[in-house]
Amino acid sequence: MDIRVERPAPDTLKVTFLGNLDIENVTKIWRLCVDAVDRESPRLLHLDFSKVDYCDGSGLALIKVLQQKQAKNHKSCTIFGLKPTFQKLLEYIEQRPDKVETSALLQEGLPEKLGHITVDILRDLKENVVFLGILSYQLFLSLLNPTKIRWSDFFRIAEDTGPQALPIIALIGFLIGLISTFQAAPSFADFGAQIYMVNLVGLGLVREMGPLLTSVLLAGRTASAFAAEIGTMKINQEIDALQTMGLNPVRFLVVPRILVAMLVTPILEVFFVIFGLLGCLVVMITLGYTTDVFFHQLYQSIEPIDYIGGLIKVFAFGLVIAGVGCLHGIKTRFGAKAIGQSTTQAVVSSLIMLVVVDGIFALIYYVLGV
C-alpha cells in the first residue's frame, strides 16, 4: 500500500491511493495523509481511489477525517473512483448526524452533582434504617415461629461459615497466643514476673482479642461472602423473583444468615481462645513452667464474668458482620463492578462497625464495673 501526493495545480492537492484500504494499510498511511493535508492546506483536495479494490471501516474513517479537515477550513474535497459499495457506505455514515447526546449523568454541573451526592447519602441512610427495621421485624417473626425459618439454608450456611472457617481461626488464634506471649517474655523476665504473662494473654484473649480478632476474620471471610452471594442473586434477578412470588427477601435470605452468624461466631471465638491459650502454653512450657502451673495461674486470673462478657460481645459482633454483609448484598446495583464494590464495602463497613460496637461495649462494661 502506498500513496502518491501530487500538486496538479496551485492550491490543489491530489492524493492517489495505491492498494487496499484495510486496517493494516490505513495504520501505515494515516499520519502521512493527515500531515500532508495539514501542511499543504489545499483549496481543493482530490482523493483518487481508482486503484483501490477494498476499503474497510478504517479506510472510510480516513476519508471522513480528510473531508472534515477540509470542511473545517472552508475548503473542498472531491472523491474519485471509490467503488459504489464503499461510496454507498460512506454516504450512509455521512447521513448520520455527528451531534451526540450526552448521557444525563455526564451533563451534570457542580450543583447537580452536590444535589445527587446529598440525595444518595440520604437515600442510603433511609435504606439502612428501613433494612434494620425490616430485619428486626422479620427476626422477631422468625423467632416467634421457628418453623418459618429455612433450616436447610441455615445448615448449609452454618457449614460454610463455621467448620470451614475453623482451620484459619485455630491457626490465627494459636499464632496470636504464641507470638504475644513470646513478645512479652523479655519485659516480664526483667521483673521476674514471667508467670503473669498467663494473666496478660489469657485475660486479653478472653475479653478483647478473642472476640475482636475472630470477628475481624469473619468480617473478611463471611461478610464478603454474604455480600457477594446476595449481590449476585440481585444481579440475576433472583431477589426480584422472590419479591414477585410474594416472599420477603429479608426473611428468606438475611434471617438465616444472621442466625447462623450469631450462633457460629461465639463458637468460633471459643476455639480462637482455646488455640490462643495453647500457643501461650507452648511458650510457657519452653520457659520451664509446667501445665499445672499454667492452668492454676489461668484459673486464678480469669473470672466467669470475663468469659460471659466476651461471649455477649461476640454475639453482637456476629449480628453486625452478617447484617452489614447482607445489607451490602441487597444494595448491590448492576454489573460485575457492583459485586466488587459490595464486597469491599461489606468488609470495610463491618470492620468499622466492629470497632464502634466494641467501643460501646467497653463503655458499658466500664460503667457496670465488669
Add this chain to the structure above:
Amino acid sequence: MNRIPIIEVKNLVARYGERVILSDINFNIYPGDIFMVIGGSGCGKTTLLNHMIGLLSPFAGDVLIDGQSISRIPENQRLTILKKIGVLYQSGALFGSLDLLQNVALPLEELTDLPKDAILEIARNKLKMVGLEKFFEYLPAEISGGMQKRAAIARAMALDPKILFLDEPTSGLDPISSSEIDQLVVNLAGILGITFVIVSHDVASICKIGGRVILLDNGKIVAEGRPEELRHSKHALAKRFLQVNR
C-alpha cells in the same frame, strides 16, 4: 465457479465427558453467506458456535477458518484468525464501566497501532452503522437491551472482521428491536459483504434474514436449506420447527 469456503466444519465431534453433544457435523460456509444454525434448546447450537470461534476444542474433527484450523493453530498465530472474526454474545457482553464509544474503541486500541483520532473516528462510524450515533457517551446500563445488542454488534465489527458470529441476537428483544437487528444483519451483509453465522431459534428472524439454514437435533444436522425450503420439506421436525414457531 468454484468458490473457496471461508469456514469448513469437518467431521466435528464434541463431547462433555461421556455425553456426545455433536456428532459428525460437516458443512462449508462461503464468503458473504448468511448461515444460520437453528434447533431446539439443548440440541448443541451454542456448542457448535463455541467450536467455530475456538472457545472449545473438538473431541474429533476440525473447524477451519480461511483454511486454518482454529483449534490447532499455534498460540502466536491465533490472533491472526481471531482478527478475522467478531462475536456477538447472547448477553451482549459489553463492558459496563465503559461507554459505548470506549467499548467499540477497545479492540482497536488494544490490537492495532492506529492513531487515537483514527480509532475514535472508526468507533464513531461503527456506532453510526448500527444507528447509535446519538449514544456514544452512554453506559450500557443506560440504554435498552436492543440498543445494547446493536452496540455489541458495532464492537464485534470494530476490526472489520470477515465473519460475524451472532449467538441468539434477538433473544429477549421485543419484535421491533428484533426486526431492527434482522434488518441490520441484512444491510451489513449486503453493504460490507460480511459472512454471518447466526445461532438462533427465533423463526421470525430466520425467515426475515433468509440465509442458508441447518437444523440441529440431538447433535446432528437433520435438515439443511433455505427457510422456505425447510418449511415445505418432508422432514417432520424441520416443518414443525419452522411452522410452529412462526
